[in-house]
Amino acid sequence: MNTTTSTQHPCPTPISALIDLERYPVDQPDSARYAALVAEARTTLDAEGCAVIPQLLHTTALPIMSAEILGIRPFLHESKIHINPYFSEGDPSLPDDHAINTFAERSGGFIPRDAFDATSAIDAVYQWPPLLAFIADCLGLPEIHCYADPLAGLTINALDPGQQFAWHYDTNDFAVTILVDEASAGGLFQYSPNIRSSGDENFDGVRACQDEDLATVQTLQLRPGDLQIFRGRFSLHRVTRVAPESPPRHTAVFAYTEKPDVIGRLERTKQLFGRALPAHEEAERSRARSDELKD
Ligand SMILES: O=C(O)CCC(=O)C(=O)O
Ligand SMILES: [Fe+2]
Structure with missing residues (x-):
């Protein structure tokens, strides 16, 4: 595949310096190595709902991305709330100890999509078409698209020392995450x-x-630089509390959708980012949900 077309990302660092293409030829879908990588990811996704591509990023990409995150940390929306796994209200008609009525601490924050610079290396990886095609192959999908949500499409999930992300489900059928800065203790x-x-x-x-x-x-x-593909809509998950002596834990959360032009729910957007944009209000009015799950 030709990766030097007119759609090239404005990031000054070439993709070959960000992704380890020798170990992971995601831009060579006809190669035996590509087929083996996809087969392995599919096996673990089917069995466990999760696949990890270890060290997809070059180690040289990590300081670039860490510095980028530090630069946009002023845009972090932090909160400390108590959530149930469905991000919903409790249900008084159910017993107090029901899962829906059981709340736990979700502290931490997100840096939203609109904080990223146009030249962002993280965004360059997020949008790189061969990577999207590779991830779609791993998931057994014909294609995937960048999530069109102007706040949630690409985010940094930040957990500072003492913070945790309690048990929850994601609203996307699958999530793609790269750990950039790891915790020295906790943050699992x-x-x-x-x-x-x-x-x-x-x-x-x-x-x-x-x-x-x-x-x-x-x-x-x-480890930092690992890519994780995760089915978070059906697999309950959490990030354990980051130890007080640890540096902050930062993950880049790459949100993709099977269909183009998908936008997130209004209330959930306000909950996660403390604000929503007119596009969210508009989408809410015309939305028809495709399933009956509780978020
Ligand atoms: O930071 C992570 O590893 C993932 C956190 C998570 O579950 C989420 O952002 O929905
Ligand atoms: Fe999640």
């Missing part, structure tokens, strides 16, 4: 693979996780 990504399905919320299984019964839970050993 944990998940319960496919704990719910579109027909079964499995509230008892969720409640067990909330009670720290981790029998169904896996802990990922992620």
